[in-house]
Amino acid sequence: DKGNHRHFMAKEIHEQPEVVGHTLASLVRFDTDEIELPELPFDFAEIPRLTISACGTAYYAGLVAKYWFERWARLPVEVDIASELRYRDAVLDEGGVSLFISQSGETADTLATLRHCREHGQKIISVVNVTESSIARESDLVLPTLAGPEIGVASTKAFTAQLTVLACLAIAAGKARGVIDEAREKELVGALNEVPRHMATLLRDEVPYEEIGHALSKADDVLYLGRGQNFPLAMEGALKLKEISYIHAEGYAAGELKHGPIALIDEKMPVIVIAPRDGLFDKTVSNMQEVAARGGQIILISDAESGEAGCALDGLLHVPPVDPFVAPLVYAIPIQLIAYHTATLMGTDVDQPRNLAKSVTVE
Ligand code: F6R
Numbered sequence: 001d002k003g004n005h006r007h008f009m010a011k012e013i014h015e016q017p018e019v020v021g022h023t024l025a026s027l028v029r030f031d032t033d034e035i036e037l038p039e040l041p042f043d044f045a046e047i048p049r050l051t052i053s054a055c056g057t058a059y060y061a062g063l064v065a066k067y068w069f070e071r072w073a074r075l076p077v078e079v080d081i082a083s084e085l086r087y088r089d090a091v092l093d094e095g096g097v098s099l100f101i102s103q104s105g106e107t108a109d110t111l112a113t114l115r116h117c118r119e120h121g122q123k124i125i126s127v128v129n130v131t132e133s134s135i136a137r138e139s140d141l142v143l144p145t146l147a148g149p150e151i152g153v154a155s156t157k158a159f160t161a162q163l164t165v166l167a168c169l170a171i172a173a174g175k176a177r178g179v180i181d182e183a184r185e186k187e188l189v190g191a192l193n194e195v196p197r198h199m200a201t202l203l204r205d206e207v208p209y210e211e212i213g214h215a216l217s218k219a220d221d222v223l224y225l226g227r228g229q230n231f232p233l234a235m236e237g238a239l240k241l242k243e244i245s246y247i248h249a250e251g252y253a254a255g256e257l258k259h260g261p262i263a264l265i266d267e268k269m270p271v272i273v274i275a276p277r278d279g280l281f282d283k284t285v286s287n288m289q290e291v292a293a294r295g296g297q298i299i300l301i302s303d304a305e306s307g308e309a310g311c312a313l314d315g316l317l318h319v320p321p322v323d324p325f326v327a328p329l330v331y332a333i334p335i336q337l338i339a340y341h342t343a344t345l346m347g348t349d350v351d352q353p354r355n356l357a358k359s360v361t362v363e
């Protein structure tokens with residue numbers, strides 16, 4: 001049932017404040033704002049590193065998590081595409097921990113990689129949406145995402161639910177490793193608690209996204225840029241756009257612009273820049289100016305005002321100011337809405353895009 005939405009994807013995008021709220025409620029004690037996880041089959045204080053593996057959107061959630069685990073738990077993290085880890089001669093130290101992320105819990109490459117890691121003496125934890133799935137069954141510990149059934153082929157609410165679980169896990173790891181204290185934990189959990197409200201604010205007005213959708217629907221190629229923990233989001237934004245609008249899009253780390261992709265920039269090339277006003281904002285602004293100097297069309301997603309961009313913008317998608325820790329969760333909404341509105345204007349089948357299946361159970 002799509003409710004009063006045209007597509008399942010729209011319904012699922014709009015469910016995110018609730019889904020993130022539910023998922024948080026399952027991991028946070030409401031009275032003390034402390035993270036409360038089920039008993040872990042290992043001790044975060046004792047592991048040398050964490051190996052994360054997944055496919056597609058779930059892989060991008062893993063990449064965001066790497067920034068969180070490193071920043072807040074000082075835990076070395078490796079993130080791999082499941083089909084790569086599986087066939088690579090990866091070094092998996094005995095007693096190490098492997099984490100798998102999957103909405104369906106049935107993705108063939110992720111499942112095979114899980115088995116491969118188990119055979120190499122790894123403890124297995126998984127973040128899954130379908131708890132009666134193969135990946136869930138074969139894990140030592142399952143941390144469920146409470147997203148409810150996701151029907152749209154392009155993943156939306158499962159992604160933000162995955163980020164929610166991973167953020168809580170990173171906080172728990174930080175506490176176990178003595179990197180963050182109770183006060184810091186409360187602050188981070190407080191920022192997470194604000195996410196549903198920020199998401200709801202963004203979802204109240206989709207007109208700006210329709211306007212951007214009109215501009216993008218005429219483009220052949222789109223470049224997405226982001227830095228730090230928003231770099232994986234740039235890749236996720238490009239993936240969403242490719243999947244449902246069939247427009248070619250690439251996500252790049254903003255700092256990589258001058259190492260190649262800048263050659264693509266001309267008046268026909270929209271460049272979408274994800275740049276919250278955080279410690280990296282000025283760096284990204286200078287990349288934006290490089291794009292502007294070459295005539296590229298710039299669409300900025302930010303809490304900054306247009307005057308702070310230092311160059312002319314073709315569009316500004318305004319996001320409420322948020323704690324930088326939770327920016328990937330909040331900025332997921334604009335990138336999903338951009339893809340959705342571009343695709344619906346182009347008349348594609350957003351819930352069932354060509355050539356794609358919801359659950360990829362073959363290699
Ligand atoms: C993108 C998308 C895919 C999945 C990927 C993994 O919108 O839906 O990239 O994220 O196929 O699927 P799961 O999470 O079921 O393992």
